[in-house]
Amino acid sequence: MSRRTVHRAADVLQATLDRAHEAGALDRRRFLRLSSLVLAAPLVAACDARGTDGQRRLLAAIGRGNERLERWLFRAGARDDGAPTRPVAGARFPSYHVSRDVPTWNAAMRGPWQLTVDGAVHRPFTLTLDALHAMARVRQRVNHYCVEGWNATAIFTGVPVAELARLAGLRPDAAYVDFRSFDQGYHESWDLESALHAQTLVVVAKEDRPLPPAYGAPARVHSPVKLGYKNTKYLTHVTFTTERTGGYWSDRGYEWYGGT
Amino acid sequence: MPSLSTTPPRHAPVVRIAHWTGALALVLMAASGLRIFNASPRFARRGDPPWPLWPWEGTGVPVEFTLGGWLGGARHWHFGAMWLFAAAGALYLGHLARHGRWRTIVPLRGDWRDGIAMARFYLRLDRHHPPQGKHNALQKQAYTAMVVCGAVSLTTGLAIWKPVTLGWLAAAYGGYTWARWWHFAAMLALGVLVLGHVAMVLLVDPYALRAMTTGGYDEARWSPAARDARPFQHWLPRRTPAAATAGGATPATPAPEGS
Numbered sequence A: 001m002s003r004r005t006v007h008r009a010a011d012v013l014q015a016t017l018d019r020a021h022e023a024g025a026l027d028r029r030r031f032l033r034l035s036s037l038v039l040a041a042p043l044v045a046a047c048d049a050r051g052t053d054g055q056r057r058l059l060a061a062i063g064r065g066n067e068r069l070e071r072w073l074f075r076a077g078a079r080d081d082g083a084p085t086r087p088v089a090g091a092r093f094p095s096y097h098v099s100r101d102v103p104t105w106n107a108a109m110r111g112p113w114q115l116t117v118d119g120a121v122h123r124p125f126t127l128t129l130d131a132l133h134a135m136a137r138v139r140q141r142v143n144h145y146c147v148e149g150w151n152a153t154a155i156f157t158g159v160p161v162a163e164l165a166r167l168a169g170l171r172p173d174a175a176y177v178d179f180r181s182f183d184q185g186y187h188e189s190w191d192l193e194s195a196l197h198a199q200t201l202v203v204v205a206k207e208d209r210p211l212p213p214a215y216g217a218p219a220r221v222h223s224p225v226k227l228g229y230k231n232t233k234y235l236t237h238v239t240f241t242t243e244r245t246g247g248y249w250s251d252r253g254y255e256w257y258g259g260t
Numbered sequence B: 001m002p003s004l005s006t007t008p009p010r011h012a013p014v015v016r017i018a019h020w021t022g023a024l025a026l027v028l029m030a031a032s033g034l035r036i037f038n039a040s041p042r043f044a045r046r047g048d049p050p051w052p053l054w055p056w057e058g059t060g061v062p063v064e065f066t067l068g069g070w071l072g073g074a075r076h077w078h079f080g081a082m083w084l085f086a087a088a089g090a091l092y093l094g095h096l097a098r099h100g101r102w103r104t105i106v107p108l109r110g111d112w113r114d115g116i117a118m119a120r121f122y123l124r125l126d127r128h129h130p131p132q133g134k135h136n137a138l139q140k141q142a143y144t145a146m147v148v149c150g151a152v153s154l155t156t157g158l159a160i161w162k163p164v165t166l167g168w169l170a171a172a173y174g175g176y177t178w179a180r181w182w183h184f185a186a187m188l189a190l191g192v193l194v195l196g197h198v199a200m201v202l203l204v205d206p207y208a209l210r211a212m213t214t215g216g217y218d219e220a221r222w223s224p225a226a227r228d229a230r231p232f233q234h235w236l237p238r239r240t241p242a243a244a245t246a247g248g249a250t251p252a253t254p255a256p257e258g259s
Helices: A002-023 A028-046 A053-073 A129-135 A161-168 B013-039 B071-104 B111-122 B137-161 B167-172 B176-203 B207-213 B241-246
Strands: A114-119 A125-128 A138-145 A151-160 A176-181 A187-191 A201-206 A220-222 A235-241
Touching (some): A114 A161, A151 A161, A151 A220, A161 A201, A161 A235, B137 B176
Antiparallel strands (some): A176 A187
16 A cells, blocks of 8 residues: 555656656756655655565664664663652553463472573572572562553562572573573573673562562563563573574564663 | 856755755654554553643554554664664754854844744734844744754653663653653654744745755845745735835746746
8 A cells, every 4th residue: 555655656756857857957846846755755655664675674784783782882780770759560560471371380280380590501400489589689679661662660579690690600601591481482582791780680579479470470580671571471491592592572573682 | 047056055965965864864763653652652650640741641643654563663663763863963963063053043142032023024013024144033943942852852762762771861851751751742842843844944935945955045036035925925916016026026937827
């Protein structure tokens, strides 16, 4: 629809140019008509357009440059305090999952839930939920930034991913982390520096209560330094890797970096 | 026709390039930004009461005015075209900064009074166009407001792109939620200014389109001051050819089919 309109506009433009050429010059009237067409073309092209393949390739190239800039801008010391004068969102904190129903860990079939920390590490290990709760000593009031543009404040308690990395002993070639879940294969991989940010936690409690199923029970990743979709819920694995391994939404066209 | 090639261009080539690049960037940024806005067309933080400054919380923009097709696609357009927008702004501001050219744009002392004089002329309270430099006082005020709105949209954009990394910038605007509101408000203000600008160009000084494209402009014959041009004036029937000639309000080419 919109592409046809663009082609029609281009035809009119060409005809106008041809007539101007025959006349030997552009008079004022033709010039104005030409100018209005030139102005209208991007507006017409803007209608519900995802862009041509060439445009998308160009945008992808700019996106790769943006990512380099974003990683350069990133500061481990830049923190988020979650709007201390505002109340927390509580039950009005939005929630979602990719499975049809709220994912719950079926202990009868799969055995007790445990968190596996493995990959490019010297000492891979697993943690029971009780062990994770015992280690959860960081309690922080932070913002959650959704890719859609909204934000919400919550109080999360958990274990810094940096502490898990320290316990496992990162190999020097570890450069990325993949956070995997039992929510129908949902996962997201991160750059190492964002994962090791002091506010990046494996969260087990929200507002001092065990993490509810709607928010990713029994454990989820949360950090204010990444957009919401990067924060895997229903977590099972923290796998350090040497290569980036994409992610659920990153593979569906959203930015892989997704940093704030 | 006057020989346009021998007169210096009304606008330097760098200004003409920056103008049209900026116009394209603004269209791309607004259209893709509105598609991003549609993903969550409200401003209040989740859990907070509705945003007091926007009565249409939850109402999106018709898809015909948006670009990108979906949220992720619109974000790619927005974060791509932002470089075009920044480049046009840097080019233009760099030009203005050299040799004090900002004086042709920035309202100085006395320009408020001149603005009132312009408004009186447009409202037909005064018969003749007040004298002016390159631009009249109302133009200076509008163009400076555009530059300010552009700077606000760029800095608020950075603040909501990186609300943690550039937390100090978000804090300067009152936090992420307010920065996002100011980003939207700056876009609205820019939209109003641009529509007003385009309307005035078409209604008062269509010759400016040529001046901004090829640079050619015959100040003595075409400028609104020389023609005593008001909005819609060249749409109205001319009173008498004699009066028009006597008043010096002769258009460049008094086309026979136009009168």
